[in-house]
Amino acid sequence: MAISAALTLTSAAGDLTTNALSLTTSASLTKAGLSTAISQTSGLGRKTTATTDQYTLFKADEYTADKAHKVYLKNTSSNAAYYFLITIDDEPLGRLYAGDWALIPWSATGGTQAAFSVTFASSWATDDTAVFDGVTITLGAVETTAAMVDLVVAAKYPNWTVVETSANVATFTAKDSNDLSLIEEGAASDDYVITTAGSGTGTVARTVAPVASANDIKITPGGSSTNEVTLEHMLFNE
Amino acid sequence: MATTASMQLNSDLMTGVLSASATSTLMKAGTTADGLDQMKMGYNKIPTGTSFDLLDATAGGIDKAAKVYICNESTDETYYVTIVIDAKTIGRLYGGDWMFIPWNQDDATHDLEITATGGTNNVTWICFHEGETLLTQGD
Numbered sequence: 381m382a383i384s385a386a387l388t389l390t391s392a393a394g395d396l397t398t399n400a401l402s403l404t405t406s407a408s409l410t411k412a413g414l415s416t417a418i419s420q421t422s423g424l425g426r427k428t429t430a431t432t433d434q435y436t437l438f439k440a441d442e443y444t445a446d447k448a449h450k451v452y453l454k455n456t457s458s459n460a461a462y463y464f465l466i467t468i469d470d471e472p473l474g475r476l477y478a479g480d481w482a483l484i485p486w487s488a489t490g491g492t493q494a495a496f497s498v499t500f501a502s503s504w505a506t507d508d509t510a511v512f513d514g515v516t517i518t519l520g521a522v523e524t525t526a527a528m529v530d531l532v533v534a535a536k537y538p539n540w541t542v543v544e545t546s547a548n549v550a551t552f553t554a555k556d557s558n559d560l561s562l563i564e565e566g567a568a569s570d571d572y573v574i575t576t577a578g579s580g581t582g583t584v585a586r587t588v589a590p591v592a593s594a595n596d597i598k599i600t601p602g603g604s605s606t607n608e609v610t611l612e613h614m615l616f617n618e
Numbered sequence: 619m620a621t622t623a624s625m626q627l628n629s630d631l632m633t634g635v636l637s638a639s640a641t642s643t644l645m646k647a648g649t650t651a652d653g654l655d656q657m658k659m660g661y662n663k664i665p666t667g668t669s670f671d672l673l674d675a676t677a678g679g680i681d682k683a684a685k686v687y688i689c690n691e692s693t694d695e696t697y698y699v700t701i702v703i704d705a706k707t708i709g710r711l712y713g714g715d716w717m718f719i720p721w722n723q724d725d726a727t728h729d730l731e732i733t734a735t736g737g738t739n740n741v742t743w744i745c746f747h748e749g750e751t752l753l754t755q756g757d
């Protein structure tokens with residue numbers, strides 16, 4: 381497999397300088413430090429914006445850091461005033477005006493997802509609840525701590541993943557490193573809320589402090605009165 | 619007229635053909651009638667171990683449509699240069715790789731920096747721009 385990227389820069393005599401300028405180069409997009417081709421791509425896509433808000437185009441957390449990733453971007457607008465400001469995290473890289481395109485190397489340095497554990501103890505009664513991330517677990521019968529952990533781990537959370545790390549401990553990890561909220565620790569956490577009629581307890585302990593992703597690729601449309609500007613994009617990654 | 623930048627991407631990565639092409643005339647910010655009319659270019663041998671300013675940001679380039687081309691001419695695929703702008707790592711160009719990016723010289727700290735790894739990396743670079751705050755003698 382191979383991916384080739386060819387560039388031609390030309391300026392006729394009398395345009396930029398009195399003499400003509402021409403440069404042609406071609407690269408095979410290969411993996412970091414290797415001569416084998418990059419093997420994955422997002423495919424060619426389009427993003428049409430609706431507001432002047434900032435949009436995240438590619439999340440660094442989802443890719444391996446410090447590889448030879450390349451990102452292709454093109455502003456498809458024909459209105460000269462419409463542009464996309466490209467930023468890496470919150471660092472402005474530059475503006476792509478109507479018809480402009482770019483091929484950008486991308487380090488994809490992700491962040492660190494927050495994690496916390498909940499240690500369950502004692503016995504659990506019918507109708508006891510554990511509420512977190514919009515998910516409520518309600519017991520239909522008396523349960524042991526091990527069974528409680530099984531129920532917690534079996535649930536699907538929109539913003540967190542969870543695994544059983546021991547018979548009485550469930551560990552949650554944020555899906556997005558940009559979620560910097562700190563879960564309250566202790567047996568009476570306002571974030572992981574347990575209501576029990578029996579003697580069951582769930583003690584929260586933060587295990588990993590979050591660090592925000594430093595390298596997400598973001599776009600912000602500008603110069604448009606309608607805010608509808610379309611950007612073509614394609615990522616080659618390994 | 620001005621400078622034309624054309625790009626062709628071809629791949630047999632997919633079972634179907636994957637290709638993209640783009641051609642743009644490098645214009646000043648917000649116009650289709652007036653091309654970028656200034657440029658600077660160079661070829662440098664970048665030794666390892668130190669981060670160098672390849673291009674200095676100037677106030678004249680803030681919020682403009684400058685474009686930067688950099689090609690790592692190294693033939694050893696393990697060599698690479700890391701591109702950094704204002705302490706933010708953009709990415710790596712391995713031997714043979716090139717990039718073509720917009721460059722908003724957001725402020726005086728928005729220099730485009732380069733660091734070589736693996737050995738001395740040879741790079742060709744061109745900056746197309748529309749404004750530059752020139753330094754007076756003695757600066």
